[in-house]
Amino acid sequence: MATLSLAAILAEPARRHPDRTALVEGELRFSFTELWHESRAQGAALAELGVRPGDRVALMAPNTAEFPQAYYAILAAGGVVVPVHLLLAAEEVEHVLRDSGASLLLCHPAQAPTGRAAAEATGVRMLELGAGGELAALAGDTEPLATYATRDADDPAVVFYTSGTTGVPKGAVLSHFNLVMNATANAFDANDVRPDDIALGALPLFHAFGQTVSMNSTWRAGATLVLLPRFDAARAIELMVAEGANTFHGVPTMFVGLVAAAASAPELPKLRLCVSGGASLPVAVLERFEETFGTPVYEGYGLSETSPAACVNQPDFGTKAGTIGHPLWGVDVEIARADVEDRVELLPTGELGEVVIRGHNVFSGYLGRPEATAEALVDGWFRSGDLGTKDADGFLAIVDRKKDVIIRGGFNVYPREVEEVLMRHPDVAQAAVIGLAHPVHGEEVCAVVVAAPGAAKDPEAVITWSKEHLGRHKYPRRVEFTDALPLGPSMKVLKRELRAQYTA
Known part of the structure; x- marks a missing residue:
């Protein structure tokens, strides 16, 4: 052995x-x-x-x-x-x-x-x-x-x-x-980490993303890691400038914060490599960040069960905004029929289905839970529970969590798509879209929004604007303003908490 x-x-x-x-x-x-x-x-x-x-x-x-x-x-x-x-x-x-x-x-x-x-x-x-x-x-x-x-x-x-x-x-x-x-493929195949790189370690190290992509990949290449114990965007910019950091790994909420803090920062770091993961990065945020910092953001995707990196935009393949790029070296990421549970049935290019993964990054199983392991590992593939597509150029895109899809009047509404549109509204800093029970339509589309600094909190204005930019079954009929979205330990928005709050 x-x-x-x-x-x-x-x-x-x-x-x-x-x-x-x-x-x-x-x-x-x-x-x-x-x-x-x-x-x-x-x-x-x-x-x-x-x-x-x-x-x-x-x-x-x-x-x-x-x-x-x-x-x-x-x-x-x-x-x-x-x-x-x-x-x-x-x-x-x-x-x-x-x-x-x-x-x-x-x-x-x-x-x-x-x-x-x-x-x-x-x-x-x-x-x-x-x-x-x-x-x-x-x-x-x-x-x-x-x-x-x-x-x-x-x-x-x-x-x-x-x-x-x-x-x-x-x-x-x-x-x-x-x-x-995973550390090796991240460092040398996906992200081109160099020995003289200096990375800001702002992602929590207890989480798979911070542990593998920030800590293990950086040291696999013999590069330097600068730790930031608590993320604060202005402090992160200051620290990256002071330490000469050229690499930043973050979740979307961190990229949102950095763009806002850049406006009042006396100096910006000279970044070469920026990686986003943990949740979908709205294209509007990606564009604002690239414009502000003058460097591309390589968005990727993974889960704790996949070490975590499975897929990322990579210099070798070119990048495409709104996608998670191509699979890591030695990993296959495909799209399978989401409604077939007992086997993995791969779908043709362009079709929407469940993201399935196989390769050196897939975990051994859930500790002491053989049934849960058997549900997740089918025909040699890990079933992610995420819905996505793969285009003709091999770029993968995540559409939504299988469990987060809203079914309004028999039509599927993908929250991610509605969030992408809302993020282009000038008064919106962050948006989370959830489905709430409705007596007629089964579920209704509700947007929970954090207003941009100084913006008016006008739900009707956001609804009217959404109507012009989204299909009739997709636009939110209900808009709620909040000061902050609830985040889990891995900085993902906790939609189950929002559903509980706004159902009550």
Whole structure:
């Protein structure tokens, strides 16, 4: 059996480029050697505490140096990382600890009250991270591990808890092979990451997108990661200018923020590579960003279950606004019949169906949930639950979540399409479109809108304007203004919360 460890993502640049800056966080700067030394020291402390290869260790930390140090420490000891979303309540963290069977929780001081409550409720030992924390004290008294523990390529490396659109979060099990390949294909095939690049790490590292695309891909290429613990658009611009960052990875809400903050920024960074994912990037936002910052945005797509990157606009294929580009190297992304559950029936070019994925990036399954795994993995393909199309040039586009489609009077309405149109209205900064129960039409189209700064909040004006730009079954009959849209841990708009709010 071939051996492989995700820990090599940090161990290799420490061997090849020992003195190069790996990580910047505030005043802290670590070379690859220093960062890997710290992870090996913490890994030795974990081994002393009884962490054995294959044991699951939960990690709860923001985008500070403590996250990568502990992440690679767990991997170096042969453990499996269980990242915990920072927006979860104590009871939700309890679910992650119980469901994953974690033997230990490593927790940043900022998250300690929530972490401690969950740890006590589940009987899991918690260690505090940071300079004055227990793990650092133990690491200081222990001889660092010589190198990382041997793992089989198919052994679990990380278990991501996916919020999903319904029900209880499930643990998606990703192997060392899944995650090493995803970082490698991202760095060298999709995004052309270069050793002298400096990337802003603003995406949460506990989430698959931040972990693979920002952290692992950047270090796979031996480049530098600058962490921003809490995203603030003006601060992000300032930090990118100060550190000479040329790479930005973000979700659409971050791109919206950067465009707005650019107007009052004294200087803008010189960006070369910008990647968007996590949710659909409205074309209007993409155009405004490219105009403001003078650089293309490569929009991509993926899921926790696909390591996460599956598809992205790539320099090799050219880009097309409003699409998610082409599959990653070694990955197939196709469109299958959405109404056939027990097998995967691929559709011809141009037809609308469910996005299905196969390749080195597809997860092993959901931890302890064979039925859910069998539903998701069919005929060697992963069924995404997203609806999309593929055009004659091979560009894929996401139309919507299968579960978010609104059926009004027997006609399908795709919220994404309505949102794209609303985002072109001068008074609209953000829009989320949902279906609400209706006695006559079955469902009615409702738009929840965040107004542009200084704009009038006039629902009737937005409805009238929409009527001129959308088909009769598509335009929103109801427009609600709000100060902010509810966002989940991965920065996706929580439409189920909006549906609950406006149904009530």
